[in-house]
Amino acid sequence: MQQKDYASQIHRCFRCGYCKFPTDYSSFNCPSYRRFRFDSYSTGGRLWLIYAWLKGEIEWSEHFAEILYACTTCKNCTEQCPMKFAPDIVDWIVGARNDMVEKGKIPARVARFFEAVYGYGNPFKQLRSDRAAWANGTKKYTAGDEYLLYVGCLGSYDENGQKIARCMVDILNASGLSFGILGEEEECCGNEIYMLGETGLFENLAEKNTLKFKELGVSKVITLCPHGYNAMKNTYPASDGKFEVYHYTQILNDLIKKNKIKPRQAEVRITYQDPCFLGRYNNIYDEPRQILQSIPGIELKEMERNRQDAFCCGGGSGNFVNDLLAGSVDSPARIRAREAYETGAAILAVACPSCLTMLTDAVKAEDLDDRLAVKDISQILQEFLPVK
């Protein structure tokens, strides 16, 4: 974690602008720069403004905070920056947010996000007792189950996320995998809280989850959401997390390879959106594609920007709730919806409940919903499983 060092390092950004592009320079790949187009909203702009704030050359303002929080932490900048410090950039931004949180200077929407998670255990201010309302009798995790299916806040409360959760339960049941859920006992994973700079709350959530897993003897966790996967895989170990974590696409791909799931014939062109926390953060590019390609008759047509160059849907860093990049035809999700449509695909596949929500809304806003369906890979797979 380079967060604490950010103040002594952040001046190293030359604001060269490589961070704005994908590898082939064909367009702008920084979601907030693409949305707002002022250089201040690019990574270079953000780092220079943070440095100015640290030096006292600018005062904190709501606008400054919005610039800082409009970053979706998608890591395109890290991928493209030519400097040696590239791997630290997101940590620097998170570090600055952490300072802002400590000083109590954050945008109102971000403050509400924290309050909701603090008070309700989820960013939607939904009741904890409703956390398993989606589950419809799904078995709770008990000692001896091989996997814990961790559904997260979106899987628990968001309409689209719940669909993914139900599909996953059905598929895993059909495969014979031994698993259970936490139900009302599940806590927010904390990934967004971490990215938004509320380290204290994040540590608290991580600790609660880790303790719960320990108490129940959980040794393998499947997450629905790449954000949760990232937190547990890369950030929890600092909180003494001792369990294996899998994103559900890894598990499904494995089940397909072992012939425990055998999709039937389909005739459809599909394109795929790489979620940032699965792709750029965790280098999981192949498994989701392999699942799609395992369905006979599916044509996978890539969007021009894919894999490490995929364009973020704009939902990262809590923006699936805070939505600081919304309100324009240049909002990242709407741009991405248009790109998906240009492939001629009938389905835009995602592997993330946040992407599912962002892109479903975007497809509607673009008036493409009768021509382009947004579906999670679990939904697609379930659709093409043999009918019992």
Next chain:
Amino acid sequence: MSDVYEALQEIVGKDYVSNQIEECYFYGRDPGLMPPHEPDYVVMPKTTEEVQDIVKLANREKVPITPKGAGLALTGLVIPQRGGILLDMKRMDEILEVNEKARYVIVEGGTTHAALMSYLIKHYPHLRHSVPDSPPIATVVANAVIHGKGRLTQQRGFNSDLVSGLEVVLPTGEICRIGSCAVSQYWFSKGPPLPDLSGLFLGWFGTTGIITKLGMKLYPCKKIRDVMLFLTDKAELVPEVIRKLTHTEMFEDIVITASPIPLRFKGNFYILVFMTADSDEELEFKKKMAWDALWVYFESRDGGFVSITPDMKPPFLAMPSKDTTRFADVSKGGGFEYGGPVTPIDNFPILIKKLEEKAEAYKLFYASIARVIDGGHSMGFYFSYTFNRANPDEMKRAKKALHEAAEFALEEGGVIWKPNINEQQMIMERIDPNTLKLMTSIKQLLDPNGIMNPGNWEAK
């Protein structure tokens, strides 16, 4: 002033105007060493008509306008010295037309070099343009306006030489076309056979108008690119090496680099010879020509070609060159500035000596890159010093070193490239008085209210 803000919102829409501290702070400086000065408004037009309306407004209100690409000249050329409107041109980013047979492209005023390169690779892989080493966000127009250089400069001249037509919003708000496009639908020439009026806008740093469209010549893109590396530790041999190489008329680009770090580089001069070919035979022939041209130095043990393994080549061949940008972090401080003269190649030994001398005197890291221009008629020699932005003393030293190096280069007959406002004054003090009078008259004629990027090319 709030009227101006509202009027600007009216012209471009409220999402594309800012008078907020954050935008004004960022756009009030560049990554170089010139002192900041903030604009009052940052505006991002999308169309020529919007630019026109902004210029008319600025004239009415007597508000300065500074048009900006990416601000990567590093010499403060788009720091709005007297505030006013900072025009970020990067929303005007369409590639409007490629004429495949006449080999030119028409781009809007904020199109980046990288976007053009990417577009050509995808749609016209047999065509290319002269890609500069600056980061990908550098715009085609701004690069031409500062007489930038690129990968084809050795063969074809400055990137401004490759311009094939302009659409300009004059400082008084009229739209004016320059070159063949003024009388024809074709953008094949910026001047001939007409009087070449492009000189009224190229090299003027936006003080005479705002370029909203630009035609740029394209050239064949061969199937293979390769690079050879000639090494010598004798600066005095470099001009003759270049003469011999350019005599062959074989090479895409010739660049001379020198840097004290890593230590093994110290005291050596690396001459990168880039070449292109459509077949292995053609490539081998060109390599043989390079060997033959410089064999004499191998025999005398004054220099020789260094083997470059295939894994070493991609950074050399990358366009744009990420290594150039990486130099900014040598001092782990996010800063470097490079300046220097366009000058005869014979001056290489004295310039490199001066570069090292100033680096030692001011305790700075240096690097030098010299690029051969137009078959050897001149070279661009860059004094490059890094600095740590968190170290004001080092920044002061780098500034002094650059200033003194620029003075020296001028004394030795060079002409400073992309000069900052202080260097512009140094040039204007030395320039032929009638030339200065002509420049001043042209500016006054075109920009009667003095609103265009004031402070630049302004005779005291």
